[in-house]
Amino acid sequence: MEKHNFLLILLFLLQFPISIASSNETDQLALLAFQNLITNPNHFLANNWTKNTSLCSWFGVTCTPKTQRVVALIPPAVGNATKMMNFSLSGNRVSGNIPKEVSNLGHLALLSLFDNQLTSFIPRTLFNISLLLAVSLSFNSLSGPLLLDEGNIVSNLKSLSISNNQISGCIPSNICQLTELKILSIAFNNITEDIPINIDCLSELQEFYIGNNPIKGTIPTSLGNISTLQYFHCQNNRIVGQIPPELGKLSNLRQLSLELNYNLTGQIPKAIFNISSFEIIDFSFNNLSGRIPTTIGLHLPYLKELYLGANQLEGEIPLFITNASKLVILDLAQNFLTGTIPTNLGNLRELQGLLLHDNQLTNEPREHELRFFNSLADCRMLKYLQVGNNLLNGTFPNSIGNLSSTIENFHIADAHINGLIPTSIGNMSGLMPRP
Ligand SMILES: *[C@@H]1O[C@H](CO)[C@@H](O)[C@H](O)[C@H]1NC(C)=O
Ligand SMILES: *[C@@H]1O[C@H](CO)[C@@H](O)[C@H](O)[C@H]1NC(C)=O
Ligand SMILES: *[C@@H]1O[C@H](CO)[C@@H](O)[C@H](O)[C@H]1NC(C)=O
Ligand SMILES: *[C@@H]1O[C@H](CO)[C@@H](O)[C@H](O)[C@H]1NC(C)=O
Numbered sequence: 232m233e234k235h236n237f238l239l240i241l242l243f244l245l246q247f248p249i250s251i252a253s254s255n256e257t258d259q260l261a262l263l264a265f266q267n268l269i270t271n272p273n274h275f276l277a278n279n280w281t282k283n284t285s286l287c288s289w290f291g292v293t294c295t296p297k298t299q300r301v302v303a304l305i306p307p308a309v310g311n312a313t314k315m316m317n318f319s320l321s322g323n324r325v326s327g328n329i330p331k332e333v334s335n336l337g338h339l340a341l342l343s344l345f346d347n348q349l350t351s352f353i354p355r356t357l358f359n360i361s362l363l364l365a366v367s368l369s370f371n372s373l374s375g376p377l378l379l380d381e382g383n384i385v386s387n388l389k390s391l392s393i394s395n396n397q398i399s400g401c402i403p404s405n406i407c408q409l410t411e412l413k414i415l416s417i418a419f420n421n422i423t424e425d426i427p428i429n430i431d432c433l434s435e436l437q438e439f440y441i442g443n444n445p446i447k448g449t450i451p452t453s454l455g456n457i458s459t460l461q462y463f464h465c466q467n468n469r470i471v472g473q474i475p476p477e478l479g480k481l482s483n484l485r486q487l488s489l490e491l492n493y494n495l496t497g498q499i500p501k502a503i504f505n506i507s508s509f510e511i512i513d514f515s516f517n518n519l520s521g522r523i524p525t526t527i528g529l530h531l532p533y534l535k536e537l538y539l540g541a542n543q544l545e546g547e548i549p550l551f552i553t554n555a556s557k558l559v560i561l562d563l564a565q566n567f568l569t570g571t572i573p574t575n576l577g578n579l580r581e582l583q584g585l586l587l588h589d590n591q592l593t594n595e596p597r598e599h600e601l602r603f604f605n606s607l608a609d610c611r612m613l614k615y616l617q618v619g620n621n622l623l624n625g626t627f628p629n630s631i632g633n634l635s636s637t638i639e640n641f642h643i644a645d646a647h648i649n650g651l652i653p654t655s656i657g658n659m660s661g662l663m664p665r666p
């Protein structure tokens with residue numbers, strides 16, 4: 232039965248480009264090329280893995296053409312393939328550990344083993360391969376701490392991705408030796424210790440993903456020194472303290488995700504909204520207080536998603552938000568916001584979600600109708616409109632019927648809306664039950 236279920240290779244099966252192998256025709260040719268790279272004193276493989284016999288009859292190989300998936304172990308002998316440039320076995324069922332012999336692969340530029348079943352530690356000597364450019368070990372079951380040898384490491388590593396494993400301990404402070412690092416992804420692991428305060432030693436970093444760990448401590452202010460940083464995802468950790476105003480120096484920042492830390496406190500620094508390159512800001516599910524900065528002249532031309540929901544924010548909805556014309560989602564729900572809902576939200580032509588529920592928003596003074604609805608008629612993409620649990624105390628304008636027919640979710644319960652519901656509301660055909 233197994234025969235039909237597996238393309239099973241005891242040693243290795245390779246769909247990878249190899250420096251001296253030009254052929255990519257079949258797995259068989261790839262295996263041949265790989266075998267050529269291995270110093271093999273008794274030539275057993277050379278005699279056994281021959282072109283004129285089927286791949287499936289080769290020593291160590293079992294296969295079924297059905298799944299084209301591989302179960303394999305990486306043999307320590309892989310370290311003999313010293314000329315190998317790229318070693319890629321992603322998306323297979325490679326199990327066992329990464330042999331420490333991989334560090335013998337002095338020409339290795341790319342090590343790609345993501346989406347397998349690898350266990351045990353990441354060999355620390357891996358990081359002393361000076362030609363290595365990219366390592367991807369994500370989606371495995373690697374454990375133990377991330378360790379680098381101390382001293383004399385020459386590294387050109389630009390991308391290190393070890394997300395979705397069970398790596399524990401800390402981000403080692405000697406990660407500074409990876410001076411060329413541009414992408415560092417350690418998300419979805421079991422890192423418990425603080426982010427190193429000297430993290431700015433990674434001065435070329437562009438993407439830093441450490442979300443979904445139990446990382447504790449505060450956000451180091453030195454992060455604000457990494458002027459190349461574009462993506463910082465640190466959501467769903469146990470970060471406490473304030474959002475450092477120094478982050479406002481990151482003039483290339485596109486995405487800042489700090490949601491679900493629950494215990495981030497203090498005000499949102501003014502300087503944060505001064506970063507015009509922003510695309511996504513997510514501070515939701517924290518304990519941020521004070522007003523949303525209202526600094527005028529702010530320019531957020533690329534901002535698509537702003538999530539500040541589920542905090543303790545107070546004061547008014549700042550008007551600069553209606554200038555962020557690319558905004559798709561605006562979530563300010565579950566705060567203590569007061570004042571009125573801006574009547575020019577219609578500027579946000581791309582808006583799909585407006586979540587303002589569970590606040591203390593009121594109607595315009597001396598107005599009877601809820602005028603903000605008029606403007607929302609210009610948001611033709613709007614799908615989610617939640618304004619319930621506020622102090623709106625007004626009536627629907629007749630224009631409610633002009634609201635986009637794309638609306639799927641309209642929540643106004645306990646908004647203290649009074650008067651009759653205009654019959655034109657029936658135009659919101661998106662609310663109708665779907666076939
Ligand atoms: C090996 O990988 C590197 C980095 O992705 C790439 O630049 C190089 O072209 C690859 N070499 C071969 C022989 O495939
Ligand atoms: C396979 O290799 C040949 C050269 O040996 C090259 O022309 C071709 O583009 C390659 N095909 C793929 C899918 O990489
Ligand atoms: C790898 O090389 C070492 C010494 O260079 C040798 O002793 C060993 O047999 C080789 N392994 C294989 C599988 O060829
Ligand atoms: C390769 O080795 C296997 C296992 O020892 C054997 O069954 C097979 O016949 C050999 N193939 C060749 C071509 O020598």
Ligand SMILES: *[C@@H]1O[C@H](CO)[C@@H](O)[C@H](O)[C@H]1NC(C)=O
Nearest residue numbers: 277278280281282283284285
């Ligand atoms: C396969 O080719 C090799 C030489 O490459 C030869 O020694 C061997 O006898 C051949 N085996 C068969 C089964 O034809």
Ligand SMILES: *[C@@H]1O[C@H](CO)[C@@H](O)[C@H](O)[C@H]1NC(C)=O
Nearest residue numbers: 359361380381382383384385
């Ligand atoms: C790293 O490699 C360099 C050169 O290849 C060598 O001089 C140095 O001792 C190695 N360092 C460690 C910690 O292995």
Ligand SMILES: *[C@@H]1O[C@H](CO)[C@@H](O)[C@H](O)[C@H]1NC(C)=O
Nearest residue numbers: 374397398399400421422423
């Ligand atoms: C995470 O790490 C802690 C301590 O380092 C350990 O006690 C715990 O078992 C680990 N959890 C998982 C899921 O690996």
Ligand SMILES: *[C@@H]1O[C@H](CO)[C@@H](O)[C@H](O)[C@H]1NC(C)=O
Nearest residue numbers: 431451452453454455456477
């Ligand atoms: C990095 O940030 C720290 C803390 O914000 C600051 O004291 C230090 O001067 C900065 N270093 C550089 C080189 O900018």
Ligand SMILES: *[C@@H]1O[C@H](CO)[C@@H](O)[C@H](O)[C@H]1NC(C)=O
Nearest residue numbers: 468469470471491492493494
């Ligand atoms: C937040 O802080 C409270 C009180 O100090 C603590 O009980 C809770 O576990 C913390 N939450 C997180 C996600 O760290």
Ligand SMILES: *[C@@H]1O[C@H](CO)[C@@H](O)[C@H](O)[C@H]1NC(C)=O
Nearest residue numbers: 479500501502503505506526
């Ligand atoms: C915003 O940026 C401008 C120039 O880029 C600067 O003059 C101003 O001080 C900044 N404001 C804050 C609050 O950081």
Ligand SMILES: *[C@@H]1O[C@H](CO)[C@@H](O)[C@H](O)[C@H]1NC(C)=O
Nearest residue numbers: 493494496497518519520543
């Ligand atoms: C939120 O922060 C305030 C101080 O600003 C503190 O008193 C309160 O206990 C915090 N709430 C939670 C749930 O951590």
Ligand SMILES: *[C@@H]1O[C@H](CO)[C@@H](O)[C@H](O)[C@H]1NC(C)=O
Nearest residue numbers: 597598599622623624625647
């Ligand atoms: C709602 O508005 C009416 C006047 O439009 C006013 O008489 C009434 O007191 C308001 N109710 C609340 C709860 O503010």
